[in-house]
Amino acid sequence: MTKAQNEFARRVALLGPLLLSFTTCAAAADLRLPETVEAGRGFSISADGSGKATLYLIGPDHVLKHTVTLGGDLQIQPADVHTAGRYQAIVCQGSCTSSFFEVKASQPAHLSFFLHPSRVPVSLPDSIDATVFVFDQYFNSVLTPTTVDFQIAPAEGARVSRRESTQHGIAWVHMNSSSREGQVHVTAAVGKVDETRVIQQVAAEACGVRMNAVESGNVVTIRTDLVRDCSGNALPDGTIVSFTMMDRDGKSTVDTPIKKGIAQTRFSISGPARITVACGVVLGNEVLLKGKL
């Protein structure tokens, strides 16, 4: 054997066990873990092999690094998987192997309920929007379809129910306002979890306006009857009623708010005059004073 061959044989003899040991260490542990896990539930990961290794668990809001012993079950605690999302488990022993699992939200436990608008006219189609976001106890969005029951309870009249399924954690409905003014309680419920919101239904546009005039010398007092919408609800105080007087001097208009359901004003008159009344887009009757203009 030459000197060079001897040297090669000596190096192989020295490096052999080292190479073997490296090959053993580099063998990636085979990970077995569930595809999906419910949030807040512990589980175990099986990893083949033997000896010590490093386990990494990387989630949306959590990073773990533990030294573990291969060949048994590696326990993942409930607190490690509170947040829904995709997690990655990596085991390194020389080389590394990784696998993914998904943590899904647990049972619905919280609802975020938005009702819009806070005041709505009566008898208006699709005027109320209700939107519900469904969350579990850890405030993860529950993305699996969930049935939401909406119940609309007006101050008077029958309750109305609607049932909708969530899509990606959200359910929404458009609803008609009912015909009577007053508070409406809208409840969204998923199982035993519910949330209630209250909106105010107010009278719609005036259905008609009628006024009477009472003359006293050169002053005329104009007063409307109770101003109502077409469902019979009195228009709220503050709604503007416009009175317009035309006489030989021209036209003058007075805008006055409704108080306790009626509106009134006074004009000075010095000859024939015509007075009209309007509320929103509704024109009322005409009154002629002291003959024709």
Next chain:
Amino acid sequence: MNDAACNILIVKKRRTLWLRLVEAVVITVTASVLAAAQSLPQVRLDADGLAPRPIEELTATTILHTYSLAWSSLATTLESGGPERLGEQFVGAAKDRLVRRVNEQNQTGVHVRILDHGHQLKAIFYSTDGTAMQLVDTAQLEIQTFDGSRLIDTQSVPHQYVVLMTPGADRWYVRDLQEVSQKSF
């Protein structure tokens, strides 16, 4: 050379230096802006069939810009380990979770490098009152995981996220960002 001529020469030299300085600043700023623009991940938005409210053009532009900035900031934060570098695009649960994640990365010595190859956003819900928008993002990401300086994992597969965005006074925010498996949709 007389004094006047000398002064003119000095003024000319000063002007030349000043112009060169301005040029240099302009070029630097332009380069920075371009670099910043180049470093922002590409985001596309599909809002067809969005319900119950259609998206406004300005809103779509703002959403794209905000989401792109959010991912740029997210990648920087996860790699650098500085939670204070997380941009103002994140609020609520999204921000809380990312800050926790970065803090735990720092404790364990783990960090993540994201090579962002773009996002395809699909808007799926926009509330009638305009206060919330839900989107699904299909992101082309290469994610490298390090323990210290040692690369322990590389993944280059599409990722899918369910995103909830809400408007503020003059901008939109990412309020929730949840990764889901491809099978979810």
